[in-house]
Amino acid sequence: MTDKKPLRLGVNIDHVATIRNARGGPHPDPVRAALLVEGSGADGITAHLREDRRHIRDDDMRRLKEEIGLPLNFEMASTAEMLQLCTQVQPHACCIVPENRNERTTEGGLDVAGQHNFIAPFVRELTDAGIRASLFVDPEPEQIHAAKSAGAPVIEIHTGAYYEATLKTEPALYKAELEKIRDAAELADSIGLEVHAGHGLTFLNVQPVAAIPQIVELNIGHFLVGEAVFMGLAEAVKEMKRLMQDARTGGLY
Numbered sequence: 474m475t476d477k478k479p480l481r482l483g484v485n486i487d488h489v490a491t492i493r494n495a496r497g498g499p500h501p502d503p504v505r506a507a508l509l510v511e512g513s514g515a516d517g518i519t520a521h522l523r524e525d526r527r528h529i530r531d532d533d534m535r536r537l538k539e540e541i542g543l544p545l546n547f548e549m550a551s552t553a554e555m556l557q558l559c560t561q562v563q564p565h566a567c568c569i570v571p572e573n574r575n576e577r578t579t580e581g582g583l584d585v586a587g588q589h590n591f592i593a594p595f596v597r598e599l600t601d602a603g604i605r606a607s608l609f610v611d612p613e614p615e616q617i618h619a620a621k622s623a624g625a626p627v628i629e630i631h632t633g634a635y636y637e638a639t640l641k642t643e644p645a646l647y648k649a650e651l652e653k654i655r656d657a658a659e660l661a662d663s664i665g666l667e668v669h670a671g672h673g674l675t676f677l678n679v680q681p682v683a684a685i686p687q688i689v690e691l692n693i694g695h696f697l698v699g700e701a702v703f704m705g706l707a708e709a710v711k712e713m714k715r716l717m718q719d720a721r722t723g724g725l726y
Contacts, residue, residue, distance in 0.1 A: 478689050480721045481516035482714050483546055483671075485694025490520075490528035492698075503529065504536045506698075506706060511543050513710040517565075519692045521548035522555065524572060534562050546607075546692065551595045559604065566605040568629055568669075568692075569595060582611035582631040585619035593623040600624065607669065612657030621664050629669040629692065630657050632682060636673025651681050662687035676700070676712065680720035691717060 489506040493499065507518045518541055520529045537545050544565035549555035550572035559567050569592065571583050585592055585608055592608070599606040607627035610616040611634070620628045635650040654670065661668045670682055671692035683691060693713060700709040 478686065480683060480688065480717050481690040482514070482710070482717060483517035483519045483669075483690055483692040484510045484515045484697060484710060485519040485521070485548075485671075485692055486510065486698070487519075487521050487528045488695055488698040490530070490533060494528060503533050504540055507537055507541050507543075509706055510710055511541055513707040514714045515543065515710050517544040517546055517690070517692075519546040519548060519568070519694065521570065522558065524550060524552065524555070531558060534558070534564075538562050538564060547604075548609075551592055556595060556598055559599070560602045563602070564604060566607055566627070567599050568607040568609055568627075570609040581633065582609055582613075582616060584616070585610060585623055586615045589619055589623055596624045612653040614657070614660055617657060617661050617666070618664070620661075621666055625666070627667040627669060628661050629671055629690075630654055630661075630688075631672050632670050632674060633672040635682070636675075636678065639678045654682060655685050658685050658687040676716060679713065679716055683717040683720035 486503045486506045489501050489503040493501050510518065518537060520534060520537060522529050522534055534547060546566045546568055547559050547562060547564040548568045548570050549559055551569050569583065571581060583592065596606045605627060606625045607629050608620045608625045609629045609631055610620055611631050617628060632654060635654055638647040638650040658668045668688045669690040669692060670688050674682060674691060674693045675696045682688065697709045697713060
């Protein structure tokens with residue numbers, strides 16, 4: 474059995490910017506939120522600069538890079554505009570995600586297998602710029618092998634289907650989706666990819682994913698920003714980190 478590796482928490486602060494943009498003006502400031510998260514035990518900050526700038530904006534990304542001490546993970550679509558901005562900001566890492574302007578949130582993983590010749594050059598450009606490239610993929614063997622072929626050192630497994638399964642009263646569906654994530658993580662690790670995961674993770678469903686030994690980072694945002702309404706952002710981050718660590722070290726699941 475693979476030894477359990479340390480597990481990091483990356484906090485996505487997009488939806489602090491969503492609240493700010495709903496009213497206009499500078500409040501609440503996503504960079505202030507990132508600094509609070511930094512002091513609450515998180516291991517990294519994630520922000521998705523969408524093409525329509527619906528939440529995070531260009532200046533937010535620049536300020537995050539300048540003002541936070543944690544590694545910055547720049548999520549973006551594979552467009553020339555985003556590539557130029559990312560190489561200017563120089564984050565620690567960049568996660569390439571699919572993007573549809575009509576979607577409320579990211580709806581699935583990249584089709585790396587079908588778009589290999591398009592995605593691979595983006596990975597090379599990021600790597601040449603000294604930025605660690607990650608590809609956001611569904612837990613499917615074909616996509617994982619394609620990510621490796623494209624030259625990405627990291628994948629982030631899309632856990633959205635697992636989240637949807639946890640909302641239903643169908644234990645078999647839940648178990649099947651969790652097993653897909655486990656199998657995907659094992660495969661990715663076995664071919665030399667670093668494994669991250671995220672999307673739809675909450676206090677109630679995070680531990681089975683956190684217990685998968687090959688996963689070294691979880692990126693969680695919407696739930697934590699929402700939970701901050703009830704318990705404060707710092708306490709929400711601390712509780713998520715506690716649950717993750719308990720699952721990892723306590724032999725749960």
